[in-house]
Amino acid sequence: MTLFLANESVAGDEALPSTFELIMQDRMAGGFKPATQYLVNVVCDSYPHLASSTPVKHFHESYALLKLLIERYCLAHYDSLLSERFYGIKRVELTEGSTEPLSERGRHLSLLFSVGVPYIKAKLDAYYHSLVATTVGVRSDDEDDGMVAIPSDHPLLDPPSKMERFWRQWKTLRIWAQLKKSFVDLYPAAHFGYEGSFLMYQWMYLFGYTRHFTPFLRAMKMAFARITPTDITTFDQKRLLKRADVLAQLEARPSIVNSLRKAVYKSTWLALDHSQTIMILTIVSFKFVEWMYSDLNPRQPALGPLNCPPPPPPLPPQLHDSAIAVTSEVQRCGLCQRTRTNPASCASGFVFCYPCIHQYVAEHGECPVTRLPCDVASIARIYEDAEPVA
Numbered sequence: 001m002t003l004f005l006a007n008e009s010v011a012g013d014e015a016l017p018s019t020f021e022l023i024m025q026d027r028m029a030g031g032f033k034p035a036t037q038y039l040v041n042v043v044c045d046s047y048p049h050l051a052s053s054t055p056v057k058h059f060h061e062s063y064a065l066l067k068l069l070i071e072r073y074c075l076a077h078y079d080s081l082l083s084e085r086f087y088g089i090k091r092v093e094l095t096e097g098s099t100e101p102l103s104e105r106g107r108h109l110s111l112l113f114s115v116g117v118p119y120i121k122a123k124l125d126a127y128y129h130s131l132v133a134t135t136v137g138v139r140s141d142d143e144d145d146g147m148v149a150i151p152s153d154h155p156l157l158d159p160p161s162k163m164e165r166f167w168r169q170w171k172t173l174r175i176w177a178q179l180k181k182s183f184v185d186l187y188p189a190a191h192f193g194y195e196g197s198f199l200m201y202q203w204m205y206l207f208g209y210t211r212h213f214t215p216f217l218r219a220m221k222m223a224f225a226r227i228t229p230t231d232i233t234t235f236d237q238k239r240l241l242k243r244a245d246v247l248a249q250l251e252a253r254p255s256i257v258n259s260l261r262k263a264v265y266k267s268t269w270l271a272l273d274h275s276q277t278i279m280i281l282t283i284v285s286f287k288f289v290e291w292m293y294s295d296l297n298p299r300q301p302a303l304g305p306l307n308c309p310p311p312p313p314p315l316p317p318q319l320h321d322s323a324i325a326v327t328s329e330v331q332r333c334g335l336c337q338r339t340r341t342n343p344a345s346c347a348s349g350f351v352f353c354y355p356c357i358h359q360y361v362a363e364h365g366e367c368p369v370t371r372l373p374c375d376v377a378s379i380a381r382i383y384e385d386a387e388p389v390a
């Protein structure tokens, strides 16, 4: 706890957010993507045809686009990203010791570093994991080195022969494979450096050595500051002015389309103004619905596609004109009247010795009990004597 206090005393700036708040904010920002992925998975479980739709198949791209739209709105209206706004933090630009409000360039840079770079990182991560998954156990490069290499300018291959073309293509393939191999070897170090630099900046921020909480903020010459009541008034005024402007423009040209647009704008603004409440309500209701349908809720028996009730037993067969008497002894063959050997069933489901039923069906072409038409191909060996497989 003393460390967090130390941070504020060292920096000597009341508007500087504490490391604790910033770490919580960072965690929240990092949780958006897994949460969205989880939500998509839940929806896809209920509607499996959605799983093959383009936005779900290209989840990284869809998420980046969604994030771009949300963060652009937040930066334009609050000078902060969504998670920063939750914690009452804004971004300011540092120019020669003094702070300036975020410029248009700063907003674009913020978008690049909060949406573009994480998107590229996610794609590289996915590529790395796919490479590792496919190259595990395939390490033939070292064996290839033992082969006799024919240089491309060898006198034997002077005219551009088939062999030479093959050799060139093989070399390109080899370079590509080599590049992939170096990527797999170097990427963990790059990943460690990337993540490590964030940790290092967090520690430096904690001890007051820097005002930049992340290396990205340093690259953009930006810092975090607490949103003050004056800021909130300014943001509100700016937002209301912008909206009044849009409405005035629409009202200047009255038409059905414009009044429709006005209604859409107004409802969107209402939703945006109450986005925090809506989000919390959505999470709570989502969790509630999840609990309602979960196995933990005793009110509803769990009936999934793999957990349905057993079907009712089949109706008893009509036996008024059977060729043989049906025996009530489970192990006895109705044809030879002895204990069954090598049990086999015909199409009707009745079980006899295999030789007995085969002979009977071959001669009569019907089941001896039900007299339903039957052929020898439908006689099935059954394993009633077999030990149950665990």
Ligand SMILES: [Zn+2]
Binding pocket: 333, 334, 335, 336, 337, 338, 340, 352, 353, 356
């Ligand atoms: Zn028999």
